[in-house]
Amino acid sequence: MQSRTPPTRAGRPRSAAADAAILAATRAALVELGWSRLTLGDVATRAGVAKTTLYRRWAGKNELVVDAVxxxxxxxxxxxxxxxxxxxxxxxxxxxxxxxxxxxxxxxxxxxxxxxxxxxxxxxxxxxxxxxxxxxxxxxxxxxxxxxxxxxxxxxxxxxxxxxxxxxxxxxxxxxxxxxxxxxxxxxxxxxxxxxxxxxxxxxxxxxxxxxxxxxxxx
Amino acid sequence: MQSRTPPTRAGRPRSAAADAAILAATRAALVELGWSRLTLGDVATRAGVAKTTLYRRWAGKNELVVDAVxxxxxxxxxxxxxxxxxxxxxxxxxxxxxxxxxxxxxxxxxxxxxxxxxxxxxxxxxxxxxxxxxxxxxxxxxxxxxxxxxxxxxxxxxxxxxxxxxxxxxxxxxxxxxxxxxxxxxxxxxxxxxxxxxxxxxxxxxxxxxxxxxxxxxx
DNA sequence: CCATTACGCTACGGGTCGTAGCGAAAGCAT
DNA sequence: ATGCTTTCGCTACGACCCGTAGCGTAATGG
CATH class of the missing domain: 1.10.357.10 (Tetracycline Repressor, domain 2)
Structure with missing residues (x-):
């Protein structure tokens, strides 16, 4: 009866490795640049993912940094x-x-x-x-x-x-x-x-x- | 003998009213917009001064907000x-x-x-x-x-x-x-x-x- | 094999940044 | 008054980042 959001959805699953890489890249960027100079484009490049991938998972800088910290x-x-x-x-x-x-x-x-x-x-x-x-x-x-x-x-x-x-x-x-x-x-x-x-x-x-x-x- | 930086320098003095207006405008912008959405251009407009005037007195957003707070x-x-x-x-x-x-x-x-x-x-x-x-x-x-x-x-x-x-x-x-x-x-x-x-x-x-x-x- | 979802890439309009350049205004000194 | 000096308002500018759209491709389940 779990019609909505079944445990294993159809389609390509999200990469768990990408999540970890993005969060690690965020922390690295915080070390080098601090909060204000940190840009999502830079984090995506560091993590080796496309900027659009990052925006599909986090609404913005705030949410991303909370999870990273x-x-x-x-x-x-x-x-x-x-x-x-x-x-x-x-x-x-x-x-x-x-x-x-x-x-x-x-x-x-x-x-x-x-x-x-x-x-x-x-x-x-x-x-x-x-x-x-x-x-x-x-x-x-x-x-x-x-x-x-x-x-x-x-x-x-x-x-x-x-x-x-x-x-x-x-x-x-x-x-x-x-x-x-x-x-x-x-x-x-x-x-x-x-x-x-x-x-x-x-x-x-x-x-x-x-x-x-x-x-x-x-x- | 106060040769450098005499108490009253030559030229047009800085407007003290502008300082107060800028700091008040900064606080008002903080209330309405918060830190991240606050822009120096907007503060200048609120205070009724040119953006360049603001940059002549403060190095950036950080210094301005410290003084305002x-x-x-x-x-x-x-x-x-x-x-x-x-x-x-x-x-x-x-x-x-x-x-x-x-x-x-x-x-x-x-x-x-x-x-x-x-x-x-x-x-x-x-x-x-x-x-x-x-x-x-x-x-x-x-x-x-x-x-x-x-x-x-x-x-x-x-x-x-x-x-x-x-x-x-x-x-x-x-x-x-x-x-x-x-x-x-x-x-x-x-x-x-x-x-x-x-x-x-x-x-x-x-x-x-x-x-x-x-x-x-x-x- | 096919539907579905995630991914990488490119491109775009919109906004903010910080600075340069200019003429006008407002003080001080003579 | 008349220079001299500094500030002010204004405009314009290149540079950067934002967040999204569009497309073709990759990876999974039915």
Whole structure:
């Protein structure tokens, strides 16, 4: 009964090799030229395909670069280093190394900029990149909770909100450090970041304990 | 003895009104067209100047948009709300409101993307935007220290490092939340963010106190 | 063998870029 | 006033990239 879009359609199938070649060529062009000087004609030439072939698969530059960059993020892993602090430091250093690569730097920020005016592109980024990497937060939290380093979540809704918040804080800080402030997220920076994320700014403050919690209005 | 570049040079002076009109037209074009569809010819027409006039003052689209966006950030203020938590929440909400404006959204991220391949543009962003807004962190910290909410800094070098770190954490989280995750940084989110920033993730954890500090390797 | 789809290639109108050249306008110095 | 200098508006230009149309060919399934 699968009348529309059968699993194997008639006619010549699309070349999977062409897809891979185009995405690799896109990353290479991002390295050499950056976003603004990257042209689809040049990418097609690098990939050894016709420009029309490229336009048959992607609507434009934005969609192509999102797919080319998204593949990079799947390399991130969260090995068990024995403690929450070490786990965070490890994944943040990985993320910093990823953002040190020019194809990730210029590509990611450019598509984010374009996505501010393109609802469809926003969804594509969310599903292809953002949501895929939230797995790291969920995995790290579950591991820390099983170690007793973090309290269990009061409910599923609150748990999801907190996970999103952590993700924005970690990814946002690294992105801002490396791309906006344009300073390296080296080990010293990562240690300081992890410390504040885990214990807060007010550590060792005379009012940093219960008094500060009251001030925040409780849970 | 100011032989070179005297305070008042000979010839017709540049029109200050034209500068303002061009920057305003740039922001208007960002709102309507976004970064990629914005053309310098269109901006010149909107501003009522010739295209050549625009090229005499700015090297290109990147430099123009940096200047147009930088003006927006000078609106940020840090009123005294009586506590560090309230001060942070106030300025973060301001920043979120700023990033909700389309001219700031698309403009800021686009120039950051371009800056990844342009050293000169990076410096321009740093001096025009980033360094100017670090005043907020310094002011907030000094105020909190005078209230006794934060401990004094051990030394000037460490103090500068911490200020940079805080700035990246605050600005990065808001930018990532609004532009990458594409969710609103509303009051509820800001409260959660401030809580974690001040007291840390491990609050109320059975090992969240001294044990966690030892794990981090001390100060 | 035939229908169907993908592919490579060429060519095209349309738009933007950044610059050159020119005469006119608007300041300063004498 | 009268030069001198610099900016301004305008027009025109070659160069580049865009996105699509058209065509013949290649690869697959029925």
């Amino acid at each position: 998204a593949e990079l993020f799947d390399e991130l892993r969260l090995p068990d280093h024995g403690s929450l602090a070490a786990d965070i430091e490890g994944v943040v250093l990985q993320f910093a190394a990823l953002l040190a690569r020019p194809e990730a730097r210029s590509g990611l920020m450019a598509v984010v900029a374009e996505a501010t005016r393109d609802e469809t592109l926003r969804d594509r980024i969310r599903t292809s990149i953002v949501d895929r990497q939230k797995r790291l937060v969920l995995e790290g939290r579950a591991r820390a909770q099983s170690r007793g380093e973090l309290p269990p979540e009061p409910g599923p809704e609150e748990a999801a909100r907190t996970a999103d918040l952590i993700f924005d804080m970690v990814a946002g800080a690294v992105v801002h450090r490396t791309l906006v402030s344009a300073e390296p997220a080296d080990e010293e920076w990562v240690r300081g970041f992890t410390r504040i994320l885990l214990t807060g700014l007010a550590t060792h403050s005379p009012f940093g304990g219960p008094a500060l919690l009251e001030e925040l209005g409780g849970v | 930088a003006e927006l950030f000078d609106e940020l203020r840090l009123p005294d709300h009586g506590s560090l938590a309230a001060d942070i929440e106030g300025v973060v909400l301001q920043f979120a409101a700023l990033l909700a404006r389309p001219e700031a959204r698309s403009g800021l991220m686009a120039v950051v993307a371009e800056a990844t391949r342009d050293e000169t543009l990076r410096d321009r962003i740093r001096t025009s935007i980033v360094d100017r807004q670090k005043r907020l962190v310094l002011e907030g910290r000094a105020r909190a220290q005078s209230r006794g909410e934060l401990p004094p800094e051990p030394g000037p070098e460490e103090a500068a490092r911490t200020a940079d770190l805080i700035f990246d954490m605050v600005a990065g989280a808001v930018v990532h939340r609004t532009l990458v995750s594409a969710e609103p940084a509303d009051e509820e989110w800001v409260r959660g963010f401030t809580r974690i920033l001040l007291t840390g993730l491990a609050t109320h954890s059975p090992f969240g106190g001294p044990a966690l500090l030892e794990e981090l390797g001390g100060v």
